[in-house]
Amino acid sequence: MTEYTERLLTGPSRKDKSERMRVVWLIVVPLIAILFQVWVPRHVYFLQYLELPLLITVHFALGRRGPISSVFYGMAIGLAQDSLSHQPLGMFGIVKTLVGYFASSVSQRFDVQNPIVTFILSFFFYFFHEFFYWVLARALLGQAMIFNPEQTLLFGLLNAAVALPLFHILDKLKVAS
């Protein structure tokens, strides 16, 4: 094990700093993310593939001590997304619940403040999110949705690239508890 990987595994995570986001930001930030997803792509079409609610979920889960709060946070964001889509309620909810749980579990083992880890995790969870949504749509709803792996990988990279500055901004909103 090299020194870098050792630091990667044992380094301080976000939760070690005992910084928490205010409750109001916990509500406002996801709302802004959903509003962004609803309104901005109408005028900047390219940004349609930016999954900000997912990135917010990942950021919250990486910064929390226990997975349970991340599970409920992901579920709430997912259901809010579902309510603005034409799909039955629960599709985004289930996927984001799982994302919140896994992200929170991963954050207990890695130094999630490392930009490379953040990038990889954001990329992975975007791909997982899209793939699992596709699986649910096919398995539970019987919809013949199209899953394009190359396109999803590309958009995963895009979302991961956006996640780095976004997480940095969101960290600024935290206050020491």
Add this chain to the structure above:
Amino acid sequence: MDFFLSRYRNLTVLLIVIVAQLLLLAYQVKSNNNVALIRVWAVTAVTPVEQGLELVRRYTWGFVEDYFVLLGVRSQNEKLQHENGQLKLENHYLKAELSTADRAQALSVFQAHSPSKTVAARVIGNGTGANSKVVFVDRGAVSGIENGMAVVTPDGIVGKVVDAYPMASLVMLITDPTFAAGVISQKNHVRGTLKGLGQTKCLVDYAQNEEKVDEGEWFYTSGDDRIFPRGFPVGQVSSVRNGKTFKEIYLVPSGMQGGVEEVLIMLQGQHLQIPDSATASSGYKILAAPNDAPGEPVQPTGQSTVLTTDADRLREQYKQSGEAQHHVFGEGLPGSAPPDFTKIQGVRATAPAARPPETATQPNREREAAQPKPVTPPAATPVETPAKAAAATAPPKPKPRPTAPILVTDPTDADPDAPPPAPKTDKPAKPPGGAQPPSGNP
């Protein structure tokens, strides 16, 4: 049990949450019923913000854009470029205004002339999800919008309302992968089902391989889905190929060209006829089809007032001559008194086409001149010649039988180079001995 729950507390909570959502999902799918309350709350919370943002953007973005463009122009050039930039800006602004006015006018004209009852709406936001093709419009149940209503533009169909909220509605676009509608082709009336692909093009499915669909052909709504009225344009075929069982027909939707901004929601649809003829290519003006008056009977060829051949003209002259003498053709028995055809005049003058064409080639003329001309009687008038000849040669008979000489009166049989007919006489020529002129039905 307690040990299990405390040991796997996180996993247990996760499972409970997942199962709860699965049950919620199953309930919705099985009962085909949405959990309306949560959706209404979310949409009611989000759409006013969207409307506000859209309003602010509409009234501020133009000024901001002008400001930045002006800054760029000023940096590029000091004087002339500045003036030029201002003119360009003004031109751009006016064009945009004109385009907006044209679009709004087209929409209002379509709305006024369409037999369907519609409500105009503006798109204010997209749905969530990377691949979703749904949009929010600023008209809801308060405006009479209901689920399942068709959404169109003057250029074609756009989608259908999937959720109607009090102040807004969710519209599924025809490019959504779960969208389907009945369509029919224009030329051969091939029926199929329009399906969205999540891309800019759509697929027409369930059209047999044996049926004929051409590229560039238009598809219209068939009205079979009970959502879209029949006869609304859907799109033009971009590519066709045979599949395993059904044809793979890809359409470019016509109603979504250039984005969807303003739409019409059909409160009451009215079926239309599918146009028969293909849409004319731009740049060519095609006249309307001739419109025959329904009460106007078509005249038989024989009774046409426009005479086109020499035979027609001759027949008409005989007929007029007979009518002038109160003779009905076809009623006289053989041997009865025929009309006096000697009163017919100008037969040759009215039949110029009987002459050989003036543009005959010179070799033909020389050949005709070289041929010996048939000997013709000196006074080969079409009418008087038979009588005079008969009077000069034949002995007087009390009642000469009608013979063939009547055929000689046909000007088409006469020599075109013969002299014109003799001037008309007031009295009909009678053969000596009181012989009557030859009779016969022409």
